[in-house]
Amino acid sequence: MSLNTFGHLFRVTTWGESHGPALGATVDGCPPGVALDADALQHWLDRRKPGQNKYTTQRQEPDAVEILSGVFEGQSTGTPIQLMIRNTDQRSKDYGDIAEKFRPGHADITYWQKYGIRDYRGGGRSSARETAARVAAGGVARAALDLLAPGVQITGYMVQMGPHGIDRARFDWDEIARNPFWVPDAQAATDWAVYLDDLRKAGNSVGAVVEVVARGVPAGLGAPIYGKLDTDLAAAMMSINAVKGVEIGEGMAAAALTGSDNADEIFMGNDGAPVYSSNHAGGILGGISTGQDIVVRFAVKPTSSILTPRRTITRTGETTEIITKGRHDPCVGIRAVPVGEAMMACVLLDHWLLHRGQVGENRGRIGGRS
Amino acid sequence: MSLNTFGHLFRVTTWGESHGPALGATVDGCPPGVALDADALQHWLDRRKPGQNKYTTQRQEPDAVEILSGVFEGQSTGTPIQLMIRNTDQRSKDYGDIAEKFRPGHADITYWQKYGIRDYRGGGRSSARETAARVAAGGVARAALDLLAPGVQITGYMVQMGPHGIDRARFDWDEIARNPFWVPDAQAATDWAVYLDDLRKAGNSVGAVVEVVARGVPAGLGAPIYGKLDTDLAAAMMSINAVKGVEIGEGMAAAALTGSDNADEIFMGNDGAPVYSSNHAGGILGGISTGQDIVVRFAVKPTSSILTPRRTITRTGETTEIITKGRHDPCVGIRAVPVGEAMMACVLLDHWLLHRGQVGENRGRIGGRS
Amino acid sequence: MSLNTFGHLFRVTTWGESHGPALGATVDGCPPGVALDADALQHWLDRRKPGQNKYTTQRQEPDAVEILSGVFEGQSTGTPIQLMIRNTDQRSKDYGDIAEKFRPGHADITYWQKYGIRDYRGGGRSSARETAARVAAGGVARAALDLLAPGVQITGYMVQMGPHGIDRARFDWDEIARNPFWVPDAQAATDWAVYLDDLRKAGNSVGAVVEVVARGVPAGLGAPIYGKLDTDLAAAMMSINAVKGVEIGEGMAAAALTGSDNADEIFMGNDGAPVYSSNHAGGILGGISTGQDIVVRFAVKPTSSILTPRRTITRTGETTEIITKGRHDPCVGIRAVPVGEAMMACVLLDHWLLHRGQVGENRGRIGGRS
């Protein structure tokens, strides 16, 4: 992972700012023969598209993805795939004020301190728009997984908005797609709607926790140290704008467990594969997948672009106040759900390829079974 | 970050298993002219050395580091530095039982599933001994920071052991070195001693949360996306054995904040540099350091090697039970404190060099000051 | 250097095929504050543009470069720069025959053997069009060098076409831009015109040797092993389509020298910097620049797409003959001159940044001078 690239064999480099002509992703290392077209990628982009309801930014953009290379007659060729999304609804005038002032809690000040120049329009590179490129690349990864590891199923959802968590007793996979919050708890969806509406009207914003689960991942993906599957998942999620924490399985709560509680006991399943009494590990032991569900959570901080005035300084060092107009998400965590899924897909495909590269498709057998 | 290597310009590759002849770190990209000798590195290694008190493994090893290359007449030359630590106290007989059985919650089963071969003696590569190599490499990074960024000060400490957190009202930097838990709260130190002693006698183990703070880091280190300073810190901490969660600043708690609460307001300080009303950001905005304290926390799960019997399977797929004798840490989080510091040092140095490479030493000025 | 990317800190990833919608380069790691606009890059692209005279392919394309990201108000921002060149003159019908047959000496057969799919139109990824993206990226590198190392001057030229070499006694820097072959020997330009015209009319093609010289490169760029300046130059040149050999300084002829002949003797120059009696080393010793001219040569094989019939097989394994119509360069080495310059610029900038990252701007002094 180097500056704007992530991945080892399946490598994604994103580029572009919020208010330039376009943004996109350069995807290198995709296996050949993967069925790909713009429509299939568009399906995933439409899930994070702004302006779909009153809980996300009112910016109206089709976010239409174009495939510029690496696909021939509907299949990947093994060469780099360029995915481009044009910026079409740029109201640069909305951002005039932030050319001179730094939004508290935002990258404005650090970009300036680092580079001495910044494209302030729409936050430039720090805009949440950058995540559209990730979702497009994630679509490529999903299509490759469909070919190579067809049992893998990746699902993201919100488990917390502001102080309000879900009730896991009401967890329902089917509910996720039915509400604007991608939340698997119908009651939470109802409650959060009221909560977020009030917050939005008050010109404020709030954070969230997103959980992404991958089911059907074969055992053996990952590596013992540094290149651990959980290292790469943590990096992938933390690399998303506004993310402040990442957890695998029990996550921070693992600290409170004893060794006897934390140990997921192992049994032989009916089909000869190991099964476990629990999944505190979140599907990863020693950096390598166990075959259980892979469970990752990440916290998204509240948007800094709010109508509530905050004290700050100008580029010339004068004290001032700032309120940020423009069209911002009251809970950017909502649109982070498909982004988290995309990062999961990229990391899993990358490790699937890495494993095949180093080890091949044979693995250590337990009992009579590999 | 690729398999056993981390870092971009300052690159550390660790190697070695618990019960082979030696383990170590290959450190590439160190600047020339850094004052280095084995004694200086030994200082840091002695802090994570086992057997120092009853709260850590009773394995007795000097963990003496040798510098095999890259240093000439007391200074780094700019060429690779090889750091080797011999394994001296290997009681392989203690581990006979785990050759055939997989410890629940341990990497035993996934190493086997991935590679079809594993060095089971002492956990092989998954042993906490691997972290000695990190601490040695971190000593090199600290020495380089002393030369290049002399104001940087890195301090780790425990903030939670099992269910017991510290009281931040009693936070005392000087207390950290006075107790065996590296805890900045004297009362917690007393309480935890009793708690851990009971747990140890019961043949059980427990998790912990470690916090690492870097003070005096200049603004401008990091990058906007993927190569974010927080991405690399998250990866570095998650790459440590047994870590299950990583937080920057508010971390997971950021989810519960509103935008107005989360925004660290900005003022001009007396010396012309920006100061902030708070540090929810943990010293990083948009992937780049602000100049405030960098604050990282990570959760360490409890050791899986416990005397409490757990149900598991054998390599041939038979149901069985396991208890792990041997000399294990009841709270491996204690010895993770110097490891977390070492990873922080490596990441900061790496980003310091990356920043100098891409941008040089000038940065964007605010007011009359850079 | 990984699949479609080259460079360590200044990283260029090219993408795109000959007959897709576009091709381009994703440039990551450019320093901020570099003056950049499309016109400046176009200057370099126009030098390799096809159809400028009868000695290069008659394909007519403007090869107009668009900057899609990373530049704001005429300056680089430090974020990824996306350079896109649309393909406009695609006569896919010209290539129908090569869909089923493999051109001898061409990548057709190996792409097929590797991937089981290939975009045969215009050679797809193996088309010389890919080098347009390199030239655009090289333009960015040149602009950055102008800012950071303003004395550096990079010039490429042909020194051999087919069996005909230049006469170094007639070497004239000013002649290079005056003839269609970028050759520094006016007599050679005249002779080669006749030779190549005959060859072109005969439906054949021929190879060439290109030399690229960088003057004004500071001493100290590079690294002792693997990351040697000459390693990266060799890789950069060999990565160009059709290149079969790379030489530094004396190159292959170094084999015939004795140690006493090969040693460039060292003296102190009038300005206190070392000067040398000769430059057998080509400006690089031990992988690091000496301050002398850096001299690289590479051989370009003749185009395989010729009108002369050659025996080959079809995708189904049948014996056949092939002649390649279409608009091909009789000596592709001509257009390789600006490509070689571009690769030199990218490598030098990359090593300039690497050196600043690891060592800073101070270097070892000889006498009273650094």
Next chain:
Amino acid sequence: MSLNTFGHLFRVTTWGESHGPALGATVDGCPPGVALDADALQHWLDRRKPGQNKYTTQRQEPDAVEILSGVFEGQSTGTPIQLMIRNTDQRSKDYGDIAEKFRPGHADITYWQKYGIRDYRGGGRSSARETAARVAAGGVARAALDLLAPGVQITGYMVQMGPHGIDRARFDWDEIARNPFWVPDAQAATDWAVYLDDLRKAGNSVGAVVEVVARGVPAGLGAPIYGKLDTDLAAAMMSINAVKGVEIGEGMAAAALTGSDNADEIFMGNDGAPVYSSNHAGGILGGISTGQDIVVRFAVKPTSSILTPRRTITRTGETTEIITKGRHDPCVGIRAVPVGEAMMACVLLDHWLLHRGQVGENRGRIGGRS
């Protein structure tokens, strides 16, 4: 390839200087299950060992390799393999003079200019001793190839010493191991012995050309651009100390060929695989192996450490002369033969793993055959 590391998936980092305690290689990414022990690696090291005859340095060192990690019960485990070779015969007194003077044609001056510090004893990192680590790593690569691609056979030999080339009409594979020059032409071996003996007595040295051939390499290894098989071979060979030129197949001579001469015509062989009328391509087309022999040549310049006096300067900038005593190779190209083989083995294994990672083991079929 980054500073002291080469390879993508099979990654080798060498470390160590001529006169430190040891040198070695850290080998990451080796597949598990490869049969490995120190004796097998020693076999290859013994081939480049100094002091075997009067044509190589009289330094007497066993160059005994120790495996410190990554191997368990005679098999690789998939974790990093540390290979260490102790330096035992260090006569540092021999090198006193070069502490202050720079040898013309040697890395002395550039190391100093870059780093401001250098380990001058025996040339430090620039010593030919570094190549022992490559040979050890190459031994690991060979063992892995034996398991994964058992038909691959790698053989290096000298084809030129000073001005004297071999006569390819006398080429005899069996002759290579029978003479001290690894030359496949018995007459050349006799002639060169006289030539080199005279040169050695005169206190001079001479260059050489080494050719390395890999037979039995499957078609499909490599990548179209940048990560081309020939790019990585060029980089690997150029990364060896003293190498000044690299050629694939026809190499620099490709410039003199016409397209019709250069095209290796293709036929179907009796076993259904393509066969070729010639191998100008050196087994690589478009960066990807064809299945023909892979042929690489590289030129090694003459050693700069000679007894013939040369004019130079001191570290303080004074004019002086230098003669280099010590025990140096009159033709360092001889010992470069096993080094070139080792680099070939590492690159081929790396690309074999990369290909399996991205594409798997199926390839595009020609006729009824893959």
